[in-house]
Amino acid sequence: MADHPLPPEKSPPKAPFETFGQPDHEHWMREALKEARLAEAKEEVPIGCVIVHNGVVIGRGHNQTESLQDPTA
Numbered sequence: 001m002a003d004h005p006l007p008p009e010k011s012p013p014k015a016p017f018e019t020f021g022q023p024d025h026e027h028w029m030r031e032a033l034k035e036a037r038l039a040e041a042k043e044e045v046p047i048g049c050v051i052v053h054n055g056v057v058i059g060r061g062h063n064q065t066e067s068l069q070d071p072t073a
Helices: 017-021 023-041
Strands: 048-053 056-062
Touching (some): 023 048, 023 056
Antiparallel strands (some): 048 056
């Protein structure tokens, strides 16, 4: 099977690499990792998330599948 790239109109937009090293991105990633550690402490798969809009946290959470007995948690 040949590997063919998607045509430009179907390709996902490219993220500028310079944004990945910015201090606030690193800060929010650390916050998401804190959430993941909370899940790990509860013997859950360590997944955490922080949703930020205009520099303000509007949502945060971590995996709770086992503790809630809910595969969608």
